Amino acid sequence: MNAILTPPRPSEKIQFQLWAYKIKHWARHGAAELVCLTVAAACLFPLVWMVASSLKTQSTVFSDMSLWVSHPHWHNYYEAWTRGHFSRYFFNSIFYTGIVVFGVIWISSMAAYAFSRLEFPGRNVMFIIIISTMMIPIPGSFIALYVVLNKLGLIDTRLGYILPQINGGLALGIFLLKTFFDKLPPDLEDAARIDGCNKFQVYWHVAMPLAKPAVAVLAVFNALAVWNEYLLAMLVLSNRSLMPLQRGLMVFQGSHITEYPLLMAGIAISIVPIVSLYFLMQRYIVAGITAGALKM
Amino acid sequence: MIPVNWNRTKDLVTSYLFVFPAALLFVVFSIFPFFKVFQLSVFEWDGIATQMRFVGLNNFRDAIFRDPSWWISMRNASEITLVTLLFQNTLALVLALIVDREIKGKNFYRVVFYLPPVLSGIVVGLVWNWIFDGSHGLLNYALTGMGLGGWTRAWLADPKTALLSVAVIHMWKGFGWGFVILLAGLQAIPRELNEAARVDGAGEWRIFSRITVPLMLPVFFLVSVLTILGTMQIFDIIISTTNGGPGYHTEVPITRILVAMVGSSRFGYACSLGILFGLILLAVSMVQMRLSKWSSRYS
Numbered sequence: 001m002n003a004i005l006t007p008p009r010p011s012e013k014i015q016f017q018l019w020a021y022k023i024k025h026w027a028r029h030g031a032a033e034l035v036c037l038t039v040a041a042a043c044l045f046p047l048v049w050m051v052a053s054s055l056k057t058q059s060t061v062f063s064d065m066s067l068w069v070s071h072p073h074w075h076n077y078y079e080a081w082t083r084g085h086f087s088r089y090f091f092n093s094i095f096y097t098g099i100v101v102f103g104v105i106w107i108s109s110m111a112a113y114a115f116s117r118l119e120f121p122g123r124n125v126m127f128i129i130i131i132s133t134m135m136i137p138i139p140g141s142f143i144a145l146y147v148v149l150n151k152l153g154l155i156d157t158r159l160g161y162i163l164p165q166i167n168g169g170l171a172l173g174i175f176l177l178k179t180f181f182d183k184l185p186p187d188l189e190d191a192a193r194i195d196g197c198n199k200f201q202v203y204w205h206v207a208m209p210l211a212k213p214a215v216a217v218l219a220v221f222n223a224l225a226v227w228n229e230y231l232l233a234m235l236v237l238s239n240r241s242l243m244p245l246q247r248g249l250m251v252f253q254g255s256h257i258t259e260y261p262l263l264m265a266g267i268a269i270s271i272v273p274i275v276s277l278y279f280l281m282q283r284y285i286v287a288g289i290t291a292g293a294l295k296m
Numbered sequence: 297m298i299p300v301n302w303n304r305t306k307d308l309v310t311s312y313l314f315v316f317p318a319a320l321l322f323v324v325f326s327i328f329p330f331f332k333v334f335q336l337s338v339f340e341w342d343g344i345a346t347q348m349r350f351v352g353l354n355n356f357r358d359a360i361f362r363d364p365s366w367w368i369s370m371r372n373a374s375e376i377t378l379v380t381l382l383f384q385n386t387l388a389l390v391l392a393l394i395v396d397r398e399i400k401g402k403n404f405y406r407v408v409f410y411l412p413p414v415l416s417g418i419v420v421g422l423v424w425n426w427i428f429d430g431s432h433g434l435l436n437y438a439l440t441g442m443g444l445g446g447w448t449r450a451w452l453a454d455p456k457t458a459l460l461s462v463a464v465i466h467m468w469k470g471f472g473w474g475f476v477i478l479l480a481g482l483q484a485i486p487r488e489l490n491e492a493a494r495v496d497g498a499g500e501w502r503i504f505s506r507i508t509v510p511l512m513l514p515v516f517f518l519v520s521v522l523t524i525l526g527t528m529q530i531f532d533i534i535i536s537t538t539n540g541g542p543g544y545h546t547e548v549p550i551t552r553i554l555v556a557m558v559g560s561s562r563f564g565y566a567c568s569l570g571i572l573f574g575l576i577l578l579a580v581s582m583v584q585m586r587l588s589k590w591s592s593r594y595s
Contacts, residue, residue, distance in 0.1 A: 040404075043409060049423075049427075049434065062432040110317065111317075111319075114314035120308055129322075133326055139549065139570050139574050140567050140569065140570010141330060144329035144332035147336070152324075163325060167321040168325075200310070228418075231532070249418055250418060260426060
């Protein structure tokens with residue numbers, strides 16, 4: 001009986017083949033891991049080096065190339081925050097990002113809800129016109145935008161920096177949310193309507209809570225875009241007290257060109273919020289890019 | 297007396313209230329500027345004076361025939377684009393293929409590779425500025441350490457290497473984005489297809505060329521065209537590293553449009569450059585749409 005149940009010992013030859021296969025498998029696997037780890041290191045290295053440099057002093061930063069700083073000079077951050085005015089730029093960026101994200105979500109969700117659920121003349125034409133701006137590149141439009149802002153007296157004002165960016169987020173926002181609303185079953189909304197809700201109440205109390213995942217994607221995307229925006233800030237804002245971080249970094253670099261540790265501290269300050277947001281919400285970011293890109 | 301249906305009117309008004317804020321912003325900041333660009337492009341205007349001088353198509357003639365710096369900037373951007381298309385997308389594809397199949401920690405790599413695209417062009421430019429710096433840059437330090445002291449140079453200030461260095465920075469920032477889209481495309485391919493082919497005795501290369509590539513063609517075209525559109529309009533990295541220099545070696549279309557507008561106060565001319573550039577980009581996206589339609593028919 002036992003002789004039947006125990007498998008026969010593999011012959012020498014088969015055992016050799018098995019080992020060859022295993023080695024080949026591990027070699028391939030190892031090579032793949034190695035490539036990926038190298039690239040990952042190349043991604044992280046400049047950032048690690050930037051943080052390390054931000055903790056060195058002006059006298060050691062050019063001679064000491066080590067990544068590990070044994071005597072971190074945290075004072076650089078205080079200097080950048082106060083003397084470099086990064087506190088001001090920082091809160092400006094927070095303010096602009098918050099307002100634009102809020103504005104985009106509010107305005108585009110209302111419009112998307114109307115395009116998806118309400119009946120009115122001109123609905124489809126308006127929708128198509130708004131969406132078409134996502135497809136047509138108009139690289140010179142910032143010139144005319146500047147002219148418009150000038151006419152409205154919005155140059156060098158917070159509003160002049162905020163409104164065009166809210167507008168910039170609308171096309172994607174309306175597109176994303178309309179597709180989302182289209183897929184929602186209308187039963188819940190019908191029930192709410194029968195219970196006596198008017199259109200605004202249905203939109204606000206029924207449709208919006210259901211749209212949370214799409215709203216999260218939208219919020220992250222717009223937050224990244226506004227936080228990293230530079231061109232419009234350069235054209236619209238010349239008053240230093242209104243500038244966001246990206247603009248502030250360039251101004252700081254222009255006037256303190258050799259103070260590398262302080263500049264690196266400023267950069268570190270500028271990326272902390274956006275990188276934290278990225279780590280917290282990266283699930284939504286990946287979902288957003290892939291959904292947006294693959295549906296086009 | 298025409299009977300007015302008040303309920304219906306009220307209904308319509310509320311519907312329009314939903315789209316009103318979006319429509320208002322859109323008209324003021326998208327539609328009006330769009331037409332304004334075309335109007336301004338046929339005028340000579342400094343952006344301040346109340347009088348604009350009509351010059352017909354002179355701005356376009358100047359742009360096409362009399363402004364070598366414009367075409368230099370187009371050529372520079374095209375070169376960066378070509379390098380990016382070739383190297384960035386190949387790297388992104390290779391990484392996506394590896395991570396899609398044989399590796400643990402998919403999510404770790406996805407998070408790390410997408411970190412550079414999350415940073416602003418300004419931040420990336422300023423950090424790399426120092427890495428490529430001539431006197432105390434990290435790259436030169438590393439080269440000297442490896443005994444390659446003869447290769448050291450001010451990478452971003454040397455006419456020979458400036459454009460390529462900018463392209464390297466741009467690709468460092470951008471490959472993670474291509475990686476994420478390509479990986480999503482690969483993961484959308486049904487596993488059973490690959491397995492069935494393997495059971496039928498197809499090798500890795502055959503699976504790649506007969507299954508992966510045909511199914512991924514639309515994604516390849518999409519990534520390519522978005523790479524082209526994004527790279528041609530490169531700006532933040534330029535302004536935070538070379539600002540167009542040395543000479544005109546890293547000038548790109550957006551910096552030229554800005555110089556025409558802010559530098560020499562020729563708003564009309566800047567608009568005509570913008571339109572020319574926009575038309576070229578539009579042609580690129582049209583070609584992509586055609587190719588994409590064609591490829592999805594055959595896959």
